[in-house]
Amino acid sequence: MLFMLIRRVLLGGVTVCIVSLIIFSGVEMLPGDACTQFLGEYQADDEILAQCRKDLDLNRPAIDRFAEWTQGAVSGDLGLAADGKTKISTIVGDRLKNSLLLAFCAMSLGIPLALLLGVISGLWRDRLPDIIASTLAIFAMTIPEFVSATLLILVLSIWLGWLPGIVLTSAAAPASEFFPEILLPVIVLSFVMCAHIMRMVRSSVIDVMASDYIQMATLKGVPYWQMVFRHALPNALLPAINVVALTIAWLLGGVVVIEVVFNYPGLGRLMIDSISDRNLPVVQSIALIVASIYVCVNLAADLLTMIANPKLRTMYMRKQ
Amino acid sequence: MTLSSASYQQEKGRFVPVMKDILARPSGRIGLILVFLHILLALVSPSIAPYDFKLQNSALMLSPPSAEHWLGADHLGRDILSRTLMGGREALLVTGIATPLAVMWGGFIGILFGLVGGRVDEVLMRVVDAFLSLPWILKMLVLIVTFGTGIGVLIPTLTFFYGIPVIRVARAATHDIIARDFVWAAKARGHSRISIIWRELLPNVLDTLMVEGAMRWSWMLLAFSSLSFLGFGVSPPTPDWGLMISDARGFMSFAPWGVIAPVIGLSTLIIGINLSADALAKALGIDRAQKAPM
Numbered sequence: 001m002l003f004m005l006i007r008r009v010l011l012g013g014v015t016v017c018i019v020s021l022i023i024f025s026g027v028e029m030l031p032g033d034a035c036t037q038f039l040g041e042y043q044a045d046d047e048i049l050a051q052c053r054k055d056l057d058l059n060r061p062a063i064d065r066f067a068e069w070t071q072g073a074v075s076g077d078l079g080l081a082a083d084g085k086t087k088i089s090t091i092v093g094d095r096l097k098n099s100l101l102l103a104f105c106a107m108s109l110g111i112p113l114a115l116l117l118g119v120i121s122g123l124w125r126d127r128l129p130d131i132i133a134s135t136l137a138i139f140a141m142t143i144p145e146f147v148s149a150t151l152l153i154l155v156l157s158i159w160l161g162w163l164p165g166i167v168l169t170s171a172a173a174p175a176s177e178f179f180p181e182i183l184l185p186v187i188v189l190s191f192v193m194c195a196h197i198m199r200m201v202r203s204s205v206i207d208v209m210a211s212d213y214i215q216m217a218t219l220k221g222v223p224y225w226q227m228v229f230r231h232a233l234p235n236a237l238l239p240a241i242n243v244v245a246l247t248i249a250w251l252l253g254g255v256v257v258i259e260v261v262f263n264y265p266g267l268g269r270l271m272i273d274s275i276s277d278r279n280l281p282v283v284q285s286i287a288l289i290v291a292s293i294y295v296c297v298n299l300a301a302d303l304l305t306m307i308a309n310p311k312l313r314t315m316y317m318r319k320q
Numbered sequence: 321m322t323l324s325s326a327s328y329q330q331e332k333g334r335f336v337p338v339m340k341d342i343l344a345r346p347s348g349r350i351g352l353i354l355v356f357l358h359i360l361l362a363l364v365s366p367s368i369a370p371y372d373f374k375l376q377n378s379a380l381m382l383s384p385p386s387a388e389h390w391l392g393a394d395h396l397g398r399d400i401l402s403r404t405l406m407g408g409r410e411a412l413l414v415t416g417i418a419t420p421l422a423v424m425w426g427g428f429i430g431i432l433f434g435l436v437g438g439r440v441d442e443v444l445m446r447v448v449d450a451f452l453s454l455p456w457i458l459k460m461l462v463l464i465v466t467f468g469t470g471i472g473v474l475i476p477t478l479t480f481f482y483g484i485p486v487i488r489v490a491r492a493a494t495h496d497i498i499a500r501d502f503v504w505a506a507k508a509r510g511h512s513r514i515s516i517i518w519r520e521l522l523p524n525v526l527d528t529l530m531v532e533g534a535m536r537w538s539w540m541l542l543a544f545s546s547l548s549f550l551g552f553g554v555s556p557p558t559p560d561w562g563l564m565i566s567d568a569r570g571f572m573s574f575a576p577w578g579v580i581a582p583v584i585g586l587s588t589l590i591i592g593i594n595l596s597a598d599a600l601a602k603a604l605g606i607d608r609a610q611k612a613p614m
């Protein structure tokens with residue numbers, strides 16, 4: 001068990017190392033460097049380019065710079081942005097805080113709702129509540145986020161005028177100032193994540209309710225609701241941990257489109273803006289942060305599943 | 321348990337029963353009809369579109385639906401009906417080429433490394449994990465911004481990045497099949513390695529890859545339209561639903577028809593592909609309920 005845990009954590013660490021290598025070498029392999037991009041608009045001549053490369057320390061071998069970059073990243077210093085002045089950690093810090101706020105709000109609305117709907121539609125399979133919830137889930141999962149976001153702005157903000165349709169608060173503002181502007185993006189995000197988690201919970205509730213031990217409990221005369229809450233749900237909700245983790249990772253790193261639609265100053269929009277401006281040092285840092293979050297959240301989910309599920313725990317033990 | 325590969329035995333004329341199975345489900349029927357209609361529309365739309373998609377008419381700017389222009393006109397006075405009819409062509413072309421290519425290269429690598437196994441396989445899986453942990457939009461945008469938009473960049477980019485998750489699926493399917501009884505039986509019968517791979521493994525892995533391909537198609541379409549929406553997909557004046565929604569969004573408060581038409585076009589296509597993929601998975605007996613989201 002302990003060996004298994006250590007192995008998982010080490011594998012996560014290896015993945016993050018490979019990610020940083022991919023990010024760094026990917027950016028190295030792209031044509032041009034920070035100087036040609038930064039000076040490009042001024043038609044830089046060779047002399048200025050050489051001076052700029054010297055200033056930015058680009059003449060050293062890539063391995064040295066990679067070592068320095070990773071060392072800095074580990075200690076929380078992400079280096080300077082492409083303009084050579086701004087510290088990346090200050091730019092990214094505010095945005096990361098805003099992304100966390102958005103993700104937290106979406107999760108606290110979406111996860112309980114998803115679990116509730118999943119259990120309801122799993123218990124009343126193929127009945128009216130299930131049909132309504134499952135159909136809505138298919139729509140939420142398939143329709144692009146920008147489409148559902150646009151439609152919700154049209155209905156809730158333009159036609160009904162209930163909620164503001166766009167975020168105008170600046171990136172550095174405290175969390176409280178994002179209300180009520182944050183509500184519409186939160187609704188869209190929880191709608192999408194709710195659908196994924198709900199489908200998972202639904203199918204796992206159906207599986208568990210059809211299993212032998214539930215039938216045994218029924219035959220023994222255990223009251224229905226006691227059976228559902230005490231015997232079925234603890235097992236049925238276990239597989240949901242992994243989907244929830246994937247959704248959290250997605251919320252923290254991949255909601256670029258939603259942030260653009262609502263003009264929300266989070267990590268996703270910073271990512272798009274820095275890619276458009278070719279501010280590659282910032283892109284590298286964001287990529288590393290997002291990938292690390294992804295690995296950590298998935299690792300946490302795996303460990304949680306292993307600890308919570310006696311069957312898995314003993315399976316790993318038997319394997320060794 | 322049968323000792324010979326289930327799908328190999330039915331290989332002759334397997335297409336017809338699978339199609340029948342898909343069409344027997346209401347969701348599969350609706351899905352296939354939607355996909356078929358969209359492909360048909362993409363082929364014939366240039367000849368049935370009532371107006372030139374790039375013809376601008378300042379008198380018609382943001383005009384509401386009328387007898388001449390059924391769905392109104394956009395912010396440059398272009399006919400929305402013509403642009404909506406043609407808005408899926410680029411998306412279908414790009415994803416229609418990139419999806420099979422992605423499934424092919426990802427499937428090949430996945431099966432190969434699934435068979436080889438060992439340390440090489442372990443290292444490859446870590447690289448795949450690393451790629452999957454980066455947000456898709458970041459990987460693609462970096463390439464697109466560097467090498468420019470357009471079909472020549474979009475197809476290879478989508479092919480490359482959407483093939484990577486296929487590696488994982490193909491590898492898992494290979495591991496799963498290799499351990500089955502009918503493979504052992506074939507080994508015991510003295511079949512050669514090549515023959516086992518060709519006659520026992522491939523037909524079974526291909527089922528999984530087909531379902532995977534159908535799902536990848538809808539995700540790729542999602543990615544393509546999101547890229548267009550963000551302004552990194554097709555270049556104007558080519559009509560594309562993602563780009564049309566993005567353009568019309570600013571005028572949504574007084575000209576909502578400009579948003580609604582492309583939304584319907586895009587949604588029906590993606591829902592159609594998803595319903596067909598679900599029905600295909602059920603017809604081939606592959607459980608997709610446990611599948612995690614992208």
